[in-house]
Amino acid sequence: MKIDENIQIFISEGEELLQEMESSLLELEESDNYDEVLAKIFGAAHTIKGSAGLFGFDHIIHFTHIVENVLDDMRNGLIPTSSDLITVLMRSRDYIITLLEGLADDFEGDKTEEEELIQLLKAFKSGDSEPPVSCDSNNSVADRENATTESSTEHTLTDHYHLSIRYGSDTFRQGFDPASIFQQLSDLGEIKETVFIDQNLPLLDELEPEGCFVGWEIALKTDVTKEQINDIFKYLEDCQLTILSPKSHFSEYQHLIEQLPEEEMALGQILLQTGSLTSDELQQVLNQQNENADSGEPSSKHLTGDLLVENQMVQQEVVNEALNKQFKVREQKQKALTFVKVDSEKLDKLINLVGELVINGAKLDQITDLVANEELNESTESMTLALADLREVALGLRMVPIGMTFNRYHRVIRDISKELDKKIKLEIYGADTELDKTVIEKIGDPLMHLIRNSLDHGIEMPDERIRQGKPAEGTVTLQAQHEAGYITIQIIDDGKGLDANILLKKGLEKGLVKDSEKLSKQEIFNLIFAAGFSTANEVSNISGRGVGMDVVRRNIESLRGNVYIDSELGTGTTITIQLPLTLAIIDGFNVSIDDESYIFPLDMVHECLTLTQPQIEEASMHDYITLREEVLPIVHLKEHFDINHQQLDGETISEQRRRRNNIVVVQFANKKIGLMVDELLGEVQAVIKPLGLVFKGLSGFAGFTILGSGMVALVLDIPSLIKQVVGNEHRHFDSLKQKSIRSKGHRVIH
Secondary structure, eight states: OOOOHHHHHHHHHHHHHHHHHHHHHHHHTTOSOHHHHHHHHHHHHHHHHHHHHHHTOHHHHHHHHHHHHHHHHHHTTSSOOOHHHHHHHHHHHHHHHHHHHGGGGTOOOOHHHHHHHHHHHHHHOSSOOOOOOOSSGGGOOSOOOOOOOTTOOSOOOOSSEEEEEEEOTTTTTTTOOTTHHHHHHHHHEEEEEEEEEOTTOOOGGGOOTTOOOOEEEEEEEESSOHHHHHHTTTTOOSEEEEEEOTTOOHHHHHHHHHTSOSSOOOHHHHHHHTTSSOHHHHHHHHHHHHHHHHTTOOGGGGOHHHHHHHTTSSOHHHHHHHHHHHHHHHHHHHHHHHOOOOOHHHHHHHHHHHHHHHHHHHHHHHHHHHSOOHHHHHHHHHHHHHHHHHHHHHHHHTEEETHHHHTTHHHHHHHHHHHHTOOEEEEEEOTTOEEEHHHHHHHHHHHHHHHHHIIIIISOOHHHHHHTTOOSSEEEEEEEEEETTEEEEEEEEOSOOOOHHHHHHHHHHTTSSOTTOOOOHHHHHGGGGSTTOOOOSSOOSSOOTTTTHHHHHHHHHTTTOEEEEEEETTTEEEEEEEEESOSSEEEEEEEEETTEEEEEEGGGEEEEEEEOHHHHHHHHHSSEEEETTEEEEEEEHHHHTTOOTTOOTTOOHHHHHHTOOEEEEEEETTEEEEEEESEEEEEEEEEOBOOOGGGTTOOSEEEEEEOTTSOEEEEEOHHHHHHHHHHHHHHHHHHHHTTOOOOOOEEEEO
């Protein structure tokens, strides 16, 4: 179902708020800034409830309101924070996510799950709280007045009721005169102070004559009950009302300040609008400021907040909260000037257009080379430089910090460690390392699988760790860093590590390894990535080290990445993932085979060689050459991909090989191979395009690109190629390395 754009914005912003809510809930258990963190959590829930009210999503309002009540009791010290409560709030947060996602399909949630969560939340409530006070219970956006006790240690701030009223745009249409409330309130008691609120007034050309856009802050001294005051508004359906009782607590004023419009206001204006200060008191302080300035008093004597506290007009806590509101509004305004939200589809279109410019720029370069015109050459060179800058800026727009992905695993580790009865903490390094948004979206699930493996089968139980001289609390570390056009992500645990002997034994049992084979430690660890390989003795509902690891590797390799494992028995395991920074446009190296062009990712090109005659003979007879006392595996790409465009009649394979003397040495994941080609054509910018379903079974290629000449060139998947060569022939080359054959020399092409 296609949903309204405004509702889509509500869902998107709601999900962002709930992500912040999850982070704050995790922080709440150990935070030194308890009140501040709890205020963020409450604010997120309150904002979602209020926004849901604008669209009439009553099921979201209903559930979020119950969550909000519990959070409010926590703010007032009526409910102590506990691990169990955090867990229930986490589940409630997840359920709100479900409700938001269900809006597209008119799904209003699992009522059984909802009822269970409601009962759990109510179980934490300390007594019955008053229902929210509002003009209409179904559209309430007002605060609740919480039950207080005689033993409360909070400051009492007023001896009168404070009414915060915001009329809805339909107030006049309902036949209600906003000013009529003053006569009705005067009948109940004495109106001590009024402040007219006009922040919602639209511009003159946008003003609706029948619309109401005003409100008031009113101080009312009376002996009547809150219910009697609320009765004045009970027939008015479209308004927002908050009533603070006499002797209200700081937390109630704190929340009222938080709900003020996100507009820059002076400190006195904030306090005036929340009923913390009267206009007479404010004027008195302003006069005192002027007197202090005229008498040459220090500047510290001119501060409004200090004078209000000194004169005992407003409590310090309320002043601090108002100052905090000022700071947040200015910070948000600065961010609004700095950041602009853009639909990701628009960014994708921009990248595609930049790609077309890159292709056409390459064509122009070729044309310029054919035309001997100095002015044209200069213009083309200038355009090429500008295009390179445009490419970098455009690709940078798609880059997002990987910390956004890393942070979601705090929750995973908390929940699983509780389930396993283990003590585990998560450490994150390099969270600001940026990666292409597309890559980040696809790497989340593989990372989740690897982390769950570490938690379940890597980290030991606390008593076992203590026996081994380790801290009872295990550590899982996530870190990221850039390396030459790639990002390296590592998942490190300080658990029991991998036993190479057990892995090898399991490999022999499954027929993955022959008795005669001699595997390196790294190769034994890589057995984990074989389909169906597992060393777990029992089936776990969390993970099984090895189960599904073949899928993990396949997903990573689909991103032109690689994954490998290093482990030390008794010390821990490190899983390293290498991924390209972007999947869109790359710097490439162009070569030809039988007059067909092929592109290698430039970051993986280690060097280019022109072979000597002895090396040509060696390469023609074998699939290796000796280079600097090392054996270098060689792939004859013409034969590997079965390219036979220029095969001469009766020519043997060895004779074909002797006609080639250029090798491109490529490197990935600490492994090198040499790729035999006909010609080295130089560097190009390549816009990688997918091959499509027709070529789904074609291995060794990452995609294709269009060259400046208009020719299509295939982009080689170097990691896949290295994997094929090393995987099939590593034992052969290991034996050759032992011969230590000395190279006869070569010439390097720069």
